[in-house]
Amino acid sequence: MPKATFFNLKEEKRQILIDAAKQEFSRVSLYEASISNILKTAGIPRGSFYQYFDDKEDAFFYLLNEHAQERHECLISNLKKFDGNLFKAISEIFKSTLEHSEDKGQRDFIRNVLLNMNYKIENTFSQYLSEDVANERYDDIYDLVNAEQLNVANRKEMFHVMQILTAVTFHNLIHSVSNNLSISDAMKKYETELGLLQSGLLRSSS
């Protein structure tokens, strides 16, 4: 988490910093990014950066978290829109992420995040899927999902469904970006796999 000093900053200056950081993390991955570049772009002295953040990870995860929150709200609203149909809601998120990653500005940041996704980054995105039953954000989702249509008996099994969907969705996002698939090719692949997930990988014994 950024330090208090960062949040005490004047709106304008904070935005300059955020923009500079985002620009650097759009250029290269977290690991290749250099604080020096952020300083140069933002026009602040070295020491100041360390007043606001612990290190570049701190700045990166601050930005990422903002994104993740947007995604989470998007999922909630999609669930409402599609009457709790989890597959439709998640497929819509998938699509909008790909479209987002066509926007100039957002594009390269999201690309870099996806191409360097690891468990820590993924957790930032999907913290609300915690197994921890006390987790509020998970409750939000659980309550909205129409569990009737799912092959689950209780909240615990629902957790596994979310895990599977998360895994397959991220896997497809990353695959799409790393192979430069067109949005329509990416959607075709993803929806094929969602279809398989729904009906099951085993042939129904006939």
Next chain:
Amino acid sequence: MPKATFFNLKEEKRQILIDAAKQEFSRVSLYEASISNILKTAGIPRGSFYQYFDDKEDAFFYLLNEHAQERHECLISNLKKFDGNLFKAISEIFKSTLEHSEDKGQRDFIRNVLLNMNYKIENTFSQYLSEDVANERYDDIYDLVNAEQLNVANRKEMFHVMQILTAVTFHNLIHSVSNNLSISDAMKKYETELGLLQSGLLRSSS
């Protein structure tokens, strides 16, 4: 790929280098690893390292590839052992990976690989799952899998099944390691999810 010079090295010296590199990559992730430490451990001068490798990534992916090959052979032999039952074969791989990551020596290397898994690392593991139909290694697997029991009509659909299984398997491996699950808890979670995958996430309309 390591340079020719590396492969021309005397067996003994090459092994020293490999051990030193593995030690460093067991200590920390690829990005935190330092060539300097490898040099110190192996007792070779700086210039030599660059005779053998382009950079630390080169060394890392050389080691990783060795592992991936073992895994691949393991999958092949499991498929034979279980008469083409893909789920049993893959579940066995999952288990043996977790057990491997209990071995002193192997353990920390695998842990670091899993915790810092990204698409490039994952591709090293699963290159044999290429969509490219000309890919020999994929053929090996396709031929061995008993496709009768799967909900697929052709090789292309089989590709999607493999993609899903890869995504869920890696996701579980990473989850297990990052949450320090015991092997039996990890297996329980993984097998629950495999079960869901097999029967499908949608409730069968009754």
Next chain:
DNA sequence: ACTATATGTGACACGGTGTCATAAGTCAAG
């Protein structure tokens, strides 16, 4: 012994990180 080619070596320039002593600003109490 001579030459060509491959390999070994470590000093060096470069660039990035995080820190620290010091300067500058803010604000409330006297």
Next chain:
DNA sequence: CTTGACTTATGACACCGTGTCACATATAGT
């Protein structure tokens, strides 16, 4: 107003890792 306590700003600096390069050494073929 000014004094003092606290917060924020600054940039020089020590430290460390990287990749290179000119030079040294080994190896093998003629």
